[in-house]
Amino acid sequence: MMQVKHLTRRFGGLVAVNGVDLEVEEGSLVGLIGPNGAGKTTCFNMLSGVIAPSEGAITFQGKRVDGKKAYQFTQLGIARTFQNIRLFKSLSVLDNVKIACHFNCGYSMFRSFFHGPVFQRKEDEITEHAMEMLKIFKLDHDAHEISTNLAYGEQRRLEIARAMATRPKMLLLDEPAAGMNPTESAELMDLIRFVREKFATTVVLIEHDMKFVMGLCQQILVLDYGTPIAYGNPAEIQANPKVIEAYLGKDEEG
Amino acid sequence: MGDYLKKWAMLVGACLLLFVFDRYAFWALNGFWQNLILLAGINMVAALGLNLTNGYCGQFSLGHAGFMAIGGYATAFFTMMFAWPDWMLTFPHPEFPIVFPISLILGGVLAAAAGLLVGIPSLRLKGDYLAIATLGFGEIVRVFLVNFEYMGAARGQTNIPQYSNFFWVYSIVLISTVVILNLIRSSPGRAIISVREDELAAEVMGVWTVYYKVAAFLLGAFFAGVAGGLLGHLLTILTPEKFNFVLSIEIVVIVVVGGMGSTSGVLLAAVLLTALPELLRFTSGAASIPGLSLLGEPSMRMILYSLTMIFLMIFRPKGLCGNKEMWELWGRKGS
Structure with missing residues (x-):
């Protein structure tokens, strides 16, 4: 579904991401892990079009x-969430989701001046789709609450509901379990599994919570200082000496 | 479907009512009040436009006077100098010629074109930098007009026919309000607001943020242009000095006092802020309270005006209505 070849990003003299190769298959669940500052979010920013890569190629379908541009990535079917939550703060929960339906709204700005019959029909469809999303994510009772x-x-x-409202084929989750207690993150794991099956969405996620990643992902890519050091299934990654070294440091002899 | 036609029929009906009022009642007011009411209406149109750019889209523009100047001069050009067929100048009535609304629209379109021209490069800037760039644009327009011999240069364009009347001004206020509220309650409108809320998140939700920023800027310029056209045809004279930086600030103040992103708040603020300096004139009169020599000072009203602004910003820092509409605030306890 997505092929990434030799993805590299430099910020001045700093190489934040260095030659990442990744093949994400349709329907898979891929984890991206690494110590702090390993370039995971930079990598995500490139996969979602927020920043352009210095080198390398991304092929999607x-x-x-x-x-x-990022909005074109989204329109092609790559949606993402942010590490630090970025909701439209002063808008209602429902409006937050409706904005994600915007590029599919099916009418022009000119029509919106008059609120004619076509507008009304399309707008009802948007509301219905947004409410359906909220229902799936159990937020429908708070639809008119201000999001903050x-x-x-x-x-x-x-x-996540907002990202799913863009009808993505691939969902990028940047530390979805950050700041959650064990019960909440267990619920989130179930939710991600559910979303993947219900919408047949491919999921790529960054996470620090190892239990979360190992329990959820089929394939894991490990980055260290921007460079990929390992790729494989959870069991392989846990046994990989390079990964253990990156996280815990090397056992010095003598 | 029927509902939709009914709404627009009601709008046309309301405009007809305004027309009747204009013909049969408005003249009975004295000239001072007439002028004040018309100026308030013109400020409403200008501020509604600026509210789209500054309030809903969050792109702080200080160049509104520039767009008003372009609209004002262009409308005057079209009503005075353009070679319309003769019947258009007298149809349906010499005081209500069809050329006026056409010229207003053309003036608005030209202002919007200028908005597009300025918007595309300067909307790469954010916050203060955008404010400075648009401020510069306003000054460029003013300096250009000072040297524009064809339309009176620094002396200004005189003898503009006085077409602006209660009917035109308030019909345009009404239509602008409906159109803007409709836009804001639609998907493109939500896209414009999402740019203000969080530009990066909007982009990642598939909103082409550049397009909606330029669109908001362009629509704001259009309304400014129409307001400029109405102003010229009310004052019958347009000078470049009228459209200096102070006018931009006045419109910005209306939007801030009304509440950035509140259409009804902005309309209310336009009335208050147009009327306030005039209504405070009584304080400039002779001292009526013994021992208070401050009264009777001619500049007293401006001091009171400024104090009102300061207190307003202390007690309602987000403007009269914040980013809500009046009817949304109604009945809510506290806020």
Whole structure:
């Protein structure tokens, strides 16, 4: 579904991501892990078009997408969430999701001046789709609440709901379990599994919680100082000496 | 479907009512009040436009006077100098010629074109930098007009026919309000607001943020242009000095006092802020309270005006209505 070849990003003299190769298969669940500052979020920013890669190619469903803008990535079917929640703070929960439906809204700005019958029909469809999303993510009872009034875990859920409202084929989750207690993150694991099956979405996620990643992902890519050091299934990654070294340091002889 | 036609029929009906009022009642007011009411209406149109750019889209523009100047001069050009067929100048009535609304629209379109021209490069800037760039644009327009011999240069364009009347001004206020509220309650409108809320998140939700920023800027310029056209045809004279930086600030103040992103708040603030300096004139009169020599000072009203602003910003720092509409605030306890 997505092929990444030799993805590199430099910030001045710093090489934040260095030659990442990744093949994400349709329907898979891939984890991206690494110590702090390993370049995971930079990598995500490139995969979602927020920043352009310095080198390398990203191919999504057979088409080159690197160099396109973030909104075009989303319109092609790559949605993402953020490590630090970025909701539309002063808007209602429902409006947050409706904005994600915007590029599919099916009418022009000109029509919106008059609120004619076509507008009304399309707008009803948007509301229906948004409410359906909220229902799936158990947020429908708070639909008219201002988004910042939600509890932390709900805000995280809303961010995923909003991303799913863009009808993505691939979902990128940047530390979805950050700041959650064990019960909440267990619920989130179930939710991600559920979303993947229900919408047939491919999921790539960054996470520090090892139990979370090992329990959820089929394939894991490990980055250290921007360079990929290991790729494989959870059992392989746990046994990989390079990974253990990156996380815990090397056992000095003598 | 029927509902939709009914709404627009009601709008046309309301405009007809305004027309009747204009013909049969408005003249009975004295000239001072007439002028004040018309100026308030023109400020409403200008501020509604700026609210789209500054309030809903969050792109702080200080160049509104520039767009008003372009609209004002362009409308005057079209009503005075453009070679319309003769019947258009008298149809349906010499005081209500069809050329006026056409010229207003053309003036608005030209202002919007200028908005597009300025918007595309300067909307790469954010916050203060955008404010400075748009401020510069306003000054460029003013300096250009000072040297524009064809339309009176620094002396200004005189003898503009006085077409702006209660009917035109308030019909345009009404239509602008409906159109803007409709836009804001639609998907493109939500896209414009999402840019203000969080530009990066909007982009990642598939919103082409550049397009909506330029669109908000362009629509704001259009309304400014129409307001400029109405102003010229009310004052019958346009000078470049009228459209200096102070006018931009006045419109910004209306939007801030009304509440950035509140259409009804902005309309209310336009009325208050147009009327306040005039209504405070009584304080400039002779001292009526013994022992208070401050009264009777001609600048007293401006001091009171400024104090009102300061107190307002202390007690309602987000403007009269914040980013809500009046009817949304109604009935809510506290806020």
